[in-house]
Every structure is written in structure tokens, then in C-alpha cells.
Amino acid sequence: MYGITAITHYNGAKAWRVTLYRAGAKQVEKEFPFLSHGGELQALAKAQAYRDEQMLLHPPQLSREVRQRLRQTNTSGHAGVSRYRIGKHWYWVAQTKRRDGKPLKKSFRIDRYGEDQAKALAIEERKRQLLLIDHVVLRSAEAQNQYARLLTAGRLDTDALGKCPQSPS
Numbered sequence: 001m002y003g004i005t006a007i008t009h010y011n012g013a014k015a016w017r018v019t020l021y022r023a024g025a026k027q028v029e030k031e032f033p034f035l036s037h038g039g040e041l042q043a044l045a046k047a048q049a050y051r052d053e054q055m056l057l058h059p060p061q062l063s064r065e066v067r068q069r070l071r072q073t074n075t076s077g078h079a080g081v082s083r084y085r086i087g088k089h090w091y092w093v094a095q096t097k098r099r100d101g102k103p104l105k106k107s108f109r110i111d112r113y114g115e116d117q118a119k120a121l122a123i124e125e126r127k128r129q130l131l132l133i134d135h136v137v138l139r140s141a142e143a144q145n146q147y148a149r150l151l152t153a154g155r156l157d158t159d160a161l162g163k164c165p166q167s168p169s
Contacts (some may be wrong), residue, residue: 015032030050056150
């Protein structure tokens, strides 16, 4: 069950623990002891309601946000933008993988555009590609299904299932 685990303390007390992570950091952790919540099933119902509430308060990141993190091996200074040599020609390339695993890729030849313009075009292309990536990041199918149920239950106002609502700016 996404975000909820059964635990037993050293003294034998049992509880359901709700834990949610966002961007690799723990955002939520709360326990629902069986004894103080009227039993295992009542504690589970309260834990599930709390988890659902917290999922809405702490929505998952959009995949495009995650994809903008620079990796240690990046040398261009821009995620998804790299310099390649194919044959005797050098290129600046913008690339992104779609959710279905198919690549979006566009190359700009340096001898045609010049170093700076080819890189600038690749950076702009990468930004355009990221606009096509609008799904949220949840690691498990169960988590994705739970978040989708919350969205379709009318608890959030979104324009399409699977999209994360934008926070007010």
C-alpha cells in the first residue's frame, strides 16, 4: 500500500506509519497506533485518509522539473544538451526521452551555425522539448494510481489526469 507500512515497536505496540518522500527527501511521517485509533482497521482508515490529504498538500514533481537537474557528467551546463561528433562534423544536441521511452532529439551543426549559436539553439530546443513533458514523477504504479484516483475524485482542479496542478506564482 503506497506510503503506508505496518510497524511493531519494541514494546509490541502496533501501528500504521505514513511516510511520503518528495524530491528524495522525507516530507511526511506520522504514525497511527492501533490501540489509540480503535483497532487495526480504524487506524488504517485514518492513515489512508491522512496519506491522501498529504499527497494533495505535497504533490509530486513534474517530470520536466526532475529532468532539469544537472548530472555530474554534464559538461554543457544545461541538462539534456551535449556536444557530439558524428563523422567529421560536430553538433550541439538537445535530447529528451518521452514517457513512453521514445527519444526527442534535435542536432545543430557547429560548422553551419557557429559554436555559440548552435549551442543556444540546442538549449532553446531542449526547453521546447520539456514543455511536452507534463506527467508527474511517482516511482510506483500504485502511487500513480492512487494520485490519479485523488485527482479524478474531484479533490483537485486540473486540466488533465496525471498532470500536477501548478502552484500559484
